[in-house]
Amino acid sequence: MFTTNPFDVADGDKLREECGVFGVAGAADAARLVALGLHALQHRGQEAAGITSFDGVDFHTHRAMGHVAGNFDREDVMVPLRGHVACGHVRYSTTGETALRNVQPLYADLASGGFAISHNGNISNAMRLRRDLVRNGSIFQSTSDTETIIHLVAMSKYRTFLDKFIDALKQVEGAYSLIVMTPEGMIACRDPLGIRPLVMGKVGEAIIFASETVALDVVGAAFVREIEPGELVIVKGGEISSHHPFAPISPRPCIFEHVYFSRPDSIAGGRSIYTVRKAIGAQLAIESPVDADLVIPVPDSGTPAAIGYAQQSGIPFELGIIRSHYVGRTFIQPTNEVRHLGVKLKHNANRALIEGKRVILIDDSIVRGTTSLKIVQMMRDAGAAEVHMRIASPPTRHSCYYGVDTPERAKLLAHSKNVAEMNAYIHADSLAFVSIDGLYKALGEPCRADIRPSHCDACFTGDYPTSLTDQDEVASVDQFALLAERVV
Structure with missing residues (x-):
């Protein structure tokens, strides 16, 4: 790894990025490009990896515990991942147990068709959202905060998928860079503050999305630009469109990307x-x-x-x-x-x-x-x-x-x-x-x-730029328990 210091991983004595995401739209054997991109992002998540592809009819997924190497350098794994569109994920969990069911991309069959999602970040009101969704009949298959987005999309009353997706995002707090696949195309987006990174590149006619520019370098893609905070970029066929559904707000990208998380050969915010x-x-x-x-x-x-x-x-x-x-x-x-x-x-x-x-x-x-x-x-x-x-x-x-x-x-x-x-x-x-x-x-x-x-x-x-709904609830419960102990 290029930025990690594995002096003693068991000590938990390093801040570790939760994950990295990589997506390809419009390339033959897209999953193989995704595997290469994930290799370059391995430092962002070493617990598990996954790739989902779409061949125009069906979605295909392989997820595994461990590194990209050893899991996605085998023909028996890669050949079934057919299609011109694919996204992938490397994981180090900050929410959710260490289990295969939490490995991304997460996939679901919605009324609008298949839906695969890769997420870098953390939804800081996921606990409250999950509780409300379960009360309304949702059945969760993982303990990952990412799954709340799938259920919010499924439960949305809006008509089009894009409107359902935007409706879901407007209900979540915290940080997210997402790559989403549907039968209609691929969506890449960042939270309104741009806390977690996401960039766009191009190789041939294919559009690439990645957590860091170094992953573009590895697959021979040219850097196009960063996805803007609060922006949704949609790739449908050969067309690219950009949407800004959120009210403008001053960005607050994570400063620790410059200190530690990103590989030193990456570019972030226009800076080496x-x-x-x-x-x-x-x-x-x-x-x-x-x-x-x-x-x-x-x-x-x-x-x-x-x-x-x-x-x-x-x-x-x-x-x-x-x-x-x-x-x-x-x-x-x-x-x-x-x-x-x-x-x-x-x-x-x-x-x-x-x-x-x-x-x-x-x-x-x-x-x-x-x-x-x-x-x-x-x-x-x-x-x-x-x-x-x-x-x-x-x-x-x-x-x-x-x-x-x-x-x-x-x-x-x-x-x-x-x-x-x-x-x-x-x-x-x-x-x-x-x-x-x-x-x-x-x-x-x-x-x-x-x-x-x-x-x-x-x-x-300690200057948090968003609400911390779940953390505030936990703190309130802890304070109540402490007061109860004192009373006793």
Whole structure:
């Protein structure tokens, strides 16, 4: 993977994007292009993958747990996925259990015909919608929030499918980038704030939709443009139409796409992800300099920021941590001692380089802090004279409810501790984060304090750009239970 840091996946110590979507309309063997596109998006979801195709008469679906490779590189799987239209999905769940029934694309037979949907994001009022739909007779087949959209479309009183679909979207809150297939064509759309990314490309006469531009590159497609926030793009035969059914609102795309989620070779918002991450590292060096001998990235997600920090500070960049690319998840071991040794299967300190040196470690974020603790200890075990940690994002103090796997707020290290306390926890000689204004400056934008925020940065600031209906209900129940305990 290109942006993940699998130091110890079991720790849950990285924010992980829920999924990636990819669609093709108007290409022979469209499903094979989708499989290639999903390979490029594998970093966005490594739990499961699925592809649905349409041959003009029937829909064909294959969904499986695990990676794209091993599931969609087999002829017995790909040959039945016939048709000139197909969409796919890679999944890492933030809502819904880990089970095949939740793997997308989800498919249903509606009165208007077959309906397949791939969704990147999270519907923040799905719990309430589901409860109301069930009361009205809906029977759910999954625990995924995405299925609420299918039922809302099916229950809509509007006449045309497009109007039913728009009616459904106007009832949901939160973040979504969707690729939908019907017998009439393909629809790609983003939520009105554009929180989750979606781009459009073209290869030959075929139209491509993808979560990131790198997936366009892999299939040889030319980038056309981003799908605009609140826009629906419909591909029907050789015709493309655009619809804007929502009231205009200032976009708030996820800022963490620039920090961590997107591959560094992608383009988002007209900016090179790699270039932005180097700029964040340079800004971090300006804001939090330290006298040291080496700048060392935490592979692989910390590398671009580390290059920027080194170039700005003049301190040499070195690969002080060597990552093995041939190791998956470590096996669950019977003792803590053996389990700790499993970490070194994936990453090992470059002792000859580190011994006696003052090192600066650059990582993209700190979530629970367990990974940072292990890395600092690894440097000390290798003989580092000093270990300083610099983080290429502000402290993650709040949970995300827009399609990112985030621990509950109480388990976020920055929620309960200030920077000095966090530094004491990870046992570093010093710890510093880029400021929120510095992050915006690296994006080439004014300080956050001077403008209405141009991105969703709720994980840092707690400034959520939409209602959080389900979360507010849960919080109310929790507060009631707490009061009841106190009364008792």
